[in-house]
Amino acid sequence: MTHARLYKDWHSIPPSARGCAAALGNFDGVHLGHAHLIRSVHAARPDLPRAVVTFEPHPRELFRPQDPPFRLTLSEERLAALEALGVEHVFEIPFDRAFSNLSAEQFVQDVLHDALGLLHVGCGPDFAFGHRRGGDINFLAERTQALDIGLTQVPALADAGGPFSSTRIRRLLQDGYPERAAEELGRPWFIRGEVQHGDKRGRLLGFPTANIALGRHLEPARGVYAVTIRLPGGHTRMGVANVGRRPTIDDGQESRLEVHLFDFEGDLYGQQLSVALHRLLRPEMRFASLDELKAQIALDALQARQLLAPAP
Template identity: 80%
Template sequence: MTISLHTNWRDIPAAAHGCAAALGNFDGVHLGHAHLLRSVFAARPDLPPAVVTFEPHPRELFRPQDPPFRLTLCTERLEALRALGVRHVFQIGFDRAFSELTAEQFVDDVLHNALHLRHVGCGPDFAFGHRRGGHVGFLAERTHQLGMGFTAVQALADEGGPFSSSRIRRLLQDGYPSEAAGELGRPWCIRGVVQHGDKRGRLLGFPTANIPLGRHLEPARGVYAVTIRLPDGRSHIGVANIGRRPTINDGQQSRLEAHLFDFEGDLYGQELSVCLHTLLREEKRFDGLDALKNQITLDAALARQALGAAPSSH
């Protein structure tokens, strides 16, 4: 199913008018988000299913000093929404001017007059407008006055409480990617463009694709069993390190270095998705490159085992 991304809310094509849209940031597109989407779209199954979201995340604008926290950036979020049946994504550029809109202006000028939505829905914590002045009750009242449908959706919860992006962030930071995957409905992936490194992995016999974390959340530092999706759709299993490489002590910021098993080819400049499955060990410093190479060999064997793959023949 195709999905259309609209990034200029003031100029929406007529073909995208008349949708039923779920409202939110949708960082991670987790099981709670999937529940919200199903609930909103079930209320009006005759309308094209859509999402209204924001870029950057408001927290990135208002608290730029915070460490990166994003679970999904635009491309990964779009793919996850497409997999859930969304046809249109209205991705609003969130800047200072937009943040000054009142709650009433957001509903009237954006949702009603610009996006031409016929039905909207949100979770219980959705707040909008200048200084988060709008809430679910106001949205229900104002959409009714404008002749728009509205669905208030209760948060999906389990014994640990509501599913949330912050809960998933904690799981990843604590080193539990498989548990995070259970709440996302899929493995958590870091997507980025492969950059040139110092070629040290190649010297160790394990060439790596180096991907900066950028605006992604930094999970627990260490070595992971991973799968890597290539731009052509193929997947490879592998092993990846996330951290600051204390043995080499290059003083650089944390990054992801992924070694693809049984792969030969040039990946520089290509955009990969590296999906974390199991944390094999925490980051540690080794006494020299020989000890590091021996550990990487062991890590690779453990990753193959964790991923259910046959051991390497070489």
């Protein structure tokens, strides 16, 4: 597989990374529509290295910090997904106040042409850039032609429900359909994070859990999921997970991801896990007692094992 190189300082791009054909966008989720864009740009100039120009954080995080977390993929996850598509160079531009004040002209001239040395770019029809989103596809076409940069305008990939989009995938996850989100992503959606110390209540119930903060990830529908967990080193385990605030215990804490790994013993504190959500088994609910909760978790675990078991 191609190894993608990540560049976070657009002012100091090495000569070896110049002269690429780059897809432009935020690429949150790196879904099938994004894959279509990247492949279309590569098809237009297969002689050039594949690249992506993206931004971190997402502009919405800068301009609307009061909004709930919404990200499908964070920087490291996005890089891995782009690498799987054969991208060789990822120009991840820090999106801060100074950068947001660059005009559309400066973005094309100073960033795409002068700093990155791109020979070809591609984007969807709705790509907007520059201060107050002052640049659109028509402006980009005019300026890239003047700078002798090739341009591929890529129509959005769509199905019967409309164009594939990060917004549509977020809605599917918030409505409790991770399996449908996976179809549009081309892979299961997962939350990656560090295992933190909890109150050890799961252990007392007979189902020890690894606790992971949702952080900047989107919060999917609250409830219990059948999941697979990728451990450090690449091994994968099946399991069951709860997303929510634990109404039976009602500890007042923010929503979190609590994962029980099947047939696993070991200390995971401080380690990074990737938890893929496959199916929502039931919504979050309150139980009259811890004994009722324990009995339900046992049923949830059995259902998750059956759902995740390999086909004979």
